[in-house]
Amino acid sequence: MPVTTHRTRPFSSSQRLPELNEAPVLHAPEQAGELLAEFIHRYPKLMILTGAGVSTDSGIPDYRDGEGAWKRKQPVQHREFMESFETRQRYWARSLVGWPVMRNATPNPSHYHIADLELRNHSSLVVTQNVDRLHQKARTHAVSDLHGRADEVLCMSCGYRCPRDDVHARCADLNPDFGHYKADTAPDGDADLDVDFSGFQLADCPKCSGILKPDVVFFGDYVPKERVSSALGALKASDGLLVIGSSLMVFSGFRFCRYAKEFGKPIATLNLGRTRAEELAELKLNARIGETLRASLDQL
Numbered sequence: 001m002p003v004t005t006h007r008t009r010p011f012s013s014s015q016r017l018p019e020l021n022e023a024p025v026l027h028a029p030e031q032a033g034e035l036l037a038e039f040i041h042r043y044p045k046l047m048i049l050t051g052a053g054v055s056t057d058s059g060i061p062d063y064r065d066g067e068g069a070w071k072r073k074q075p076v077q078h079r080e081f082m083e084s085f086e087t088r089q090r091y092w093a094r095s096l097v098g099w100p101v102m103r104n105a106t107p108n109p110s111h112y113h114i115a116d117l118e119l120r121n122h123s124s125l126v127v128t129q130n131v132d133r134l135h136q137k138a139r140t141h142a143v144s145d146l147h148g149r150a151d152e153v154l155c156m157s158c159g160y161r162c163p164r165d166d167v168h169a170r171c172a173d174l175n176p177d178f179g180h181y182k183a184d185t186a187p188d189g190d191a192d193l194d195v196d197f198s199g200f201q202l203a204d205c206p207k208c209s210g211i212l213k214p215d216v217v218f219f220g221d222y223v224p225k226e227r228v229s230s231a232l233g234a235l236k237a238s239d240g241l242l243v244i245g246s247s248l249m250v251f252s253g254f255r256f257c258r259y260a261k262e263f264g265k266p267i268a269t270l271n272l273g274r275t276r277a278e279e280l281a282e283l284k285l286n287a288r289i290g291e292t293l294r295a296s297l298d299q300l
Contacts, residue, residue: 154215
């Protein structure tokens with residue numbers, strides 16, 4: 001039965017990790033894998049929550065360092081995107097450089113190891129904060145895209161939906177000069193491009209001329225209630241929560257640790273660097289993700 005006793009909060013970027021005196025111990029993958037395997041033996045059916053750290057080995061950059069601080073400028077805010085024509089120009093122009101990197105990314109060993117956990121009946125649901133669909137490409141079947149999916153675009157007025165590649169091609173046709181720019185890629189199909197965007201022509205909705213936006217929960221927006229309810233139902237039915245590759249800095253992910261504690265579910269975290277759940281987790285592993293998952297699977 002779905003759990004509905006929860007409050008929604010906007011996808012916020014303002015939280016910071018609590019300051020701790022000592023840096024977390026870096027575990028060797030073999031040691032971390034053994035500890036994780038022991039956790040899974042005790043709690044064999046887990047809900048898995050994944051973050052950007054799972055996809056970095058696929059060439060998709062993450063937002064934060066091991067201390068939870070921003071590595072780059074903060075991503076676009078939902079309200080700013082909806083209210084500012086200039087913000088939308090900048091977003092879609094930078095997307096011409098950044099989106100192909102995400103579109104062409106392929107799953108890395110971490111994605112396949114998580115799929116293997118599902119095959120072995122150790123994963124009831126993967127709730128991912130990522131929007132790259134790489135879990136699905138790695139053939140994990142039970143996946144909830146908490147923050148949406150970057151490969152589809154939605155009209156904010158009439159609900160028209162289309163593949164992002166369609167909008168990408170239209171923007172490229174309308175703005176041939178922008179296709180020649182080079183820049184470092186940023187998370188979620190963005191790029192660190194800083195040029196004059198004032199002449200960029202937007203590809204609006206072909207049906208109603210409304211604002212087109214990737215089907216992604218931008219910062220400052222809300223995760224749909226049904227996604228949260230479904231995930232909480234899976235968490236309540238699970239033996240525990242395993243967090244992989246997330247610092248849990250945004251409340252949309254951290255909330256599941258809070259609920260796990262409330263439900264009496266043990267928590268394990270596997271991440272390079274600190275997480276916001278230091279005081280909640282039973283097992284805290286600061287280790288390389290793919291190698292640790294491989295070592296744990298060898299012992300299951």
